[in-house]
Amino acid sequence: MLTRRALLAAAIEATTGSTLTDPLLRWLDLGQNGLAAVDPASRSGRINLGAVNAVERAIQHCVASDTAVGGGLSREAALGQLKWAVDLLDESSYDGETGNRMLAAIAKLSGEIGYMSHDAGMNGPAQRYFVYGLQAARESTDERAPLVVVAILGDMVRQLRTLGDLAGAERLIEVALAQLPNDQAFHSVRAMLWSVKGRVLAGMGASRSTEACAAIDLAFELSADATSVQPPEWLGSVFYYLGEPELRSHASDAYLDLAPHRPELAAKAEAQAVDALHGWDIAFVRERGYSLIDLTRARFAQGELEQACNDGRSAIEMTAQVPSSMRLRAYLSTLESESAPYRGEKAVDEFRDELRLALV
Incomplete structure (x- = not known):
């Protein structure tokens, strides 16, 4: 199934709610059988x-391409790598340790293809690759496999949030946190998960605002604690986004969701977006684009119209550099509604005209 590309690229509808989460929860807790020699x-x-190392390096190259140009272009190369790896595992002999590490690498690659598909607007195929990646990771006895499960669940939460299934997203983030080993060496991962949870809770509105802000605060506390214990050397091959820029990006997004209910949070969103923008490596073009859009939204929310329009133009330019990210383009379109209250202001009207042209 992992290599039946025609089937997986077809017009598949994404599943949400208990139809998705209930089956996942049933088999995620089952024991690992592993691959025998x-x-x-x-x-x-x-x-x-x-x-195995060749596959792991290929994943890193595919992810680097994804962050630079978007998932629409990157997924095709990743699909070719996945087919090669699955065929190799199916047609070759191996010892148990090597076979299970290869299976974990295949699971990671499948999960990344899921994220690339989601970025390209192919949410049905994305979900299929997420699920197949989870199944492969659960079967592997390699030490990386449980963390691959956590990584894929985290990406599934991001997708469900985008699809509007906040209850399902909250349920899966709790599962991801429960799957994570209770070890301070993984506090950087735990911090990322709590920041994602903060985003999910913020999307639920004023009734969850206190919990959302507490989740964001806890994420930063865990991140600070993470520096005192050395994580496994392979952790960076499972999680590519760990660190302050990602936490600040999630924080700015959460505060923006809550700002209509708590206006004082718009200033906090602005500060977090600025820090995220300056923190991202230059290679993370798509993520810098998201931070620019967050910064523009925060400045519109505070009535900083001239600066908002300038930042919005930078966001338009950055989005154009990531041609195959449909999610980034969709997020850019939110600036239409963010700027709408200020129609009639010359600078805003000019910006809105530029935005409409960019979105054609």
């Missing part, structure tokens, strides 16, 4: 750690 006499090829 395959006798070299039974197959012509042989997988060694060099082949």
Whole structure:
């Protein structure tokens, strides 16, 4: 199923609510069987750690491309890598350790294809790849596999939030937190999950605002604590976005959702967006685009019209550099509604004209 590209790229509808979460919860807690060693006499090829390392390096290259140009272009290369890795596992012999590490790498790659598909606006196929990645990770006994499960669940939460299924997103983020080993070495991951939870809670409105802000605060506390314990050296190959810029990006987005109910949070959103923008590495073009849009939204919310229009133009330019990210383009379109209250102001009207042209 992982390599049946025609089926997985077809017009599949994304599932939300308990139809999605209930089956996941049933089998995520099942025991890991793992891959048994395959006798070299039974197959012509042989997988060694060099082949596994090649797949892991390929994932990093695909992710780097995804952050630079968007998921629409990057997913095709990643699909080719996935087919190669799955065929190799199916046709080769291996010892148990190598086979299970390869399965964990395949799970990670499938999850990344899910995220790329989501970024390209293909939410049905995205969800299929997420689920297949979870299934592969759950079957692997490699030490990376439980963290791959957490990473994929975190990306599924982001997708459900975008689709408006906040209850399902909250349920899955709780599952992700429960799956994470209770070890301070993983506090950077725990911080990321709490920041994502803050975004989800903020989307639920005023009734969850206190919880949302507490979740964001806890995320920063956990991130500060994470520096005192060295994480496993392989953690960076499972999570590519850990660190302050991501936390600040989630925080600015959460505060913006809450600002209509608590106007004082618009200033906090602005500060977090500025710090996120300055913190992202230059290679993270898409993420810098999101931070620019957040900054523009925050400045419109505070009536800083000239600066909002300038930042909005920068956001338009940055979005144009990520041609195959449909999510970034959709987020840019929110600036139409953010700027609408100020129609009639010359600078805003000019910006809105530029925005409409960019979105054609």
